[in-house]
Amino acid sequence: MITAIYLAFLAILGLAAGFVGSITGLGGGVVLIPALTLLLGMPIEYAAGASLISTIATSSGAASAYVKDRLANIRIGMSLEIATTLGAIVGSLAAALIYTHNLEQVIFILFGLVLLSSTYPTFRELRKAKRSRMNRDWSTDFFNLHGKYYDSATKRYVSYSGYRWLFGEGVMLVAGVISGLLGIGSGALKVIGMDWGMKLPIKVTTSTSNFMIGVTAAAGSAIYWVMGYIQPLLLAPILVGILAGSYLGSKMLPEMKGRHVRGFFLVVLVLLGIEMILRGVGIA
């Protein structure tokens, strides 16, 4: 039987997941999956189901604020979603094949290694005082990858442009396939693709990733629903917590300095990479 304390614990977990997810653009899985599996002993597929739906809540809850603040770039987000949704479809179709051959462990390990190795360029960006501007390429104007936002932390308007759309789209395709295969939002690759690949400002990157993951997670959710990996009663208190957490996060991100956002993302990235490798070797 479910006790009030248990429900309150799930709500607090949701609060933490919504907060971390909305600031880093990673959705809810980073916090939820290890907490639900390790602390509560929930089987991984149910934890992944809860995390997918929570990711939609984090995304939609925070994105309304980010879109209103002009921090999330709708055009860039939409144009990259082509690859993430397509990738998610391919990934979910391939999932059955992967699981029957027990290859999912290999994918977890590979994904973990990719995340850990991408901490290096993220770390290097963190140490740079100023980011070198690139020459705009064909995609910058063709896809209208321009934007402008008011940075509350520095009290200045920031104009920016995105580059290497095709490269970004490639990263998003991989992110989509992985999210379809493993049932995770894979926001980490989205952030890396936009930050490192397309050279967008970090706050635009995490808020646009946050805007996008709702669509990727929604695409993956139907399968989890049909397979019965979604437990409504456990999800309900988590979602209530998520709403509060993502609201807090969406109020905080605009006030944060870009360096701090990237630093925070870097820490979570390391933890996520380790978590994926541990799952790959079958510990978590």
Add this chain to the structure above:
Amino acid sequence: MSRFEDIIALGLRLGVSLSILFILIGLLLLYAYTPSGIDFSNFTTRGISVIGILYGLPRLDGMSFILLGIVVLIATPVFRVLLSVFHFAEEKDWLYVAITLIVLIDLLIALLVIPSLVAG
């Protein structure tokens, strides 16, 4: 441009608020009406259809309200993409109309076609 962002933000907020409202109503109903001894903690979405959920609402079935909240939540990003199609059409930005339509079709395939393929 500015009006569009506000409409999208409003649409997202509406979806999330509705969803949480249904979930809270569902939790309250479950708390108020569930006879002791019934344990819903292992209840899952397997075999649950949207039609079935709608039938449960007039009976004030708490679980149906929670499930409706989850369905509304899943539908919110789809609704957001649909809104964007109309907006880009209004702006006559045909490149982005095409891009957004592709995303919408992908989403509908993922939500409506893929589950029946995978679940067989």
